[in-house]
Amino acid sequence: MRKLSFFVLSAVLISLWINPSLQAAERVRVKVQVLTASNEGTDFNLVNDAYRDQLIELFSYSHYEQEEPVLVSLQRAERSKIDLPDGYELILTLQAVESNRVLVQALIRREGRQYVDTVLSILNPGVVFLGGPPVGANGALIIVLETGF
């Protein structure tokens, strides 16, 4: 019995030690572009003007303000927190990496309130827009997640 217990404990400890090193290989880089949109003014303050036409096509706001893009290296099951304007925070968690897709959980919250909690299977490379959390009086937060850039 004592030998069996020792064996089980050793197996558990070894698996705990091996697991993180196996997971370390699964890393995915995600580019997070943060924009605040509103109808106050008509300025497009974008880091890259390539977004301008796309934003006009996709949304009907007249004013956009883009923050500096943030590059995040996601490790499996590890949560990465990104501070957003107006006290919001974005939490990204890599859930799985398949052959050409990545499974990412994106959570936007502020003061403990969960604005959006989504699990996305994104083709690598891929892009997805998350938006809607209110900013200021009439503005909204828009987040663009890019993988495989």
Place this chain on the structure above:
Amino acid sequence: MREYKFEKPVLKAYRSWIESEIRRPEVRREKDAFVKTYFSKPPLFFLRPAFLAPASSFAVMMFIAVLWYWPTTSLKPGREIQMMHREGAVVENVASGDSDVVVSPGMVDVKRVASRVGTPMVYYKSNHGQPITIIWIFTGGNTP
């Protein structure tokens, strides 16, 4: 019942004789051998029911707590709306940031979406004939 004077010393002598008999090394050895043969050893501390029962219930509670609070696998009820539809197969380049990203209709599959403060909506909007996945939270104003 009447007690005789000699009763106590006799009982005492008898008891001490029994004790001395039991303490004899050969009797002890035989007793140990008997116990070893017919009785199994007590299990280790962490395998005893007295430890396993509360430990397993605590583990179950912790598991439920993790499921409850972990955003990935939330058991909490939330308003969930999934509106997903696919458009025709179109592949083209869309400039984004500093690089061109090739996207396709099945580029993003929304596995789950929920919100505590508004109504989430998943939709695809065409950009130069290219479906872009947008997840929007309607919080009672600020529509896209």
